[in-house]
Amino acid sequence: MFVITGPSGVGKGTLIRGLLERMPELELSVSATTRPPRAGERDGVDYHFLTPDEFERHVRQGDFVEHATYSGNRYGTLRSQLERHLDAGRPVVLEIEVQGARQVRQALPEAVAVFIAPPSRDALRARLVGRGTDSPEQVQERMDTAEGELAARPEFAHVVVNDRLERATEALEAIIRAARGARAKHTCR
Ligand code: ADP
Ligand code: 5GP
Numbered sequence: 001m002f003v004i005t006g007p008s009g010v011g012k013g014t015l016i017r018g019l020l021e022r023m024p025e026l027e028l029s030v031s032a033t034t035r036p037p038r039a040g041e042r043d044g045v046d047y048h049f050l051t052p053d054e055f056e057r058h059v060r061q062g063d064f065v066e067h068a069t070y071s072g073n074r075y076g077t078l079r080s081q082l083e084r085h086l087d088a089g090r091p092v093v094l095e096i097e098v099q100g101a102r103q104v105r106q107a108l109p110e111a112v113a114v115f116i117a118p119p120s121r122d123a124l125r126a127r128l129v130g131r132g133t134d135s136p137e138q139v140q141e142r143m144d145t146a147e148g149e150l151a152a153r154p155e156f157a158h159v160v161v162n163d164r165l166e167r168a169t170e171a172l173e174a175i176i177r178a179a180r181g182a183r184a185k186h187t188c189r
Helices: 012-022 052-060 079-087 098-107 121-131 136-151 165-188
Strands: 002-005 064-070 073-078 092-095 112-117 158-161
Touching: 002 012, 002 098, 002 165, 012 092, 012 165, 052 064, 052 073, 064 079, 064 098, 073 079, 073 098, 079 092, 098 112, 112 165, 121 136, 158 165
Parallel strands: 002 092, 002 112, 112 158
Antiparallel strands: 064 073
């Protein structure tokens, strides 16, 4: 299992799209969220869009591997999503924020986590603004949250700076392939 984390707007989703093209054997886990869908987002594809009550019911039932509140909305990884892929023997990628990545580290220490860092704070802001999905207030809120998230970088053994997309995608692919190779070797022994 692979966890890709880092501040919003750093390019996690973009990098993962490139990674899945290069490694189609990977499965991306579809998260649940209470955030309203953005234009073009599809339920069950981009996220499972839940009401706050539905989300809370899953929390109470212990259905989440990890969950967190981010910018006023809740996000979480449903155990059922993960197990569907892991039971089929497929490697799974989670794209989650830092609080969730910490919970996964506690619950599943064998998961390989990669922190995606921006080349600079200015570049991060420019990407959030350029994506065009957030109001100026939401961009500021995400930048404020990013301060704490950037401070978490030393917690992660693997860090990829998303400067040039092609180079960063290659670096991420190399980490995943090396981890998969190490796991296969270990299993063969
Ligand atoms: P995240 O999933 O981390 O929130 P996104 O993948 O949505 O981030 O990327 C945020 C914005 O930054 C998008 O508009 C994307 O096209 C752009 N972006 C991603 N990687 C790079 C890069 N290496 N250089 C420039 N822009 C990038
Ligand atoms: P966005 O609103 O931009 O889609 O996501 C906001 C933040 O929540 C991003 O950093 C994204 O990676 C994170 N996120 C998405 N799904 C999950 C999840 O299942 N769990 C956690 N903890 N964070 C998530």
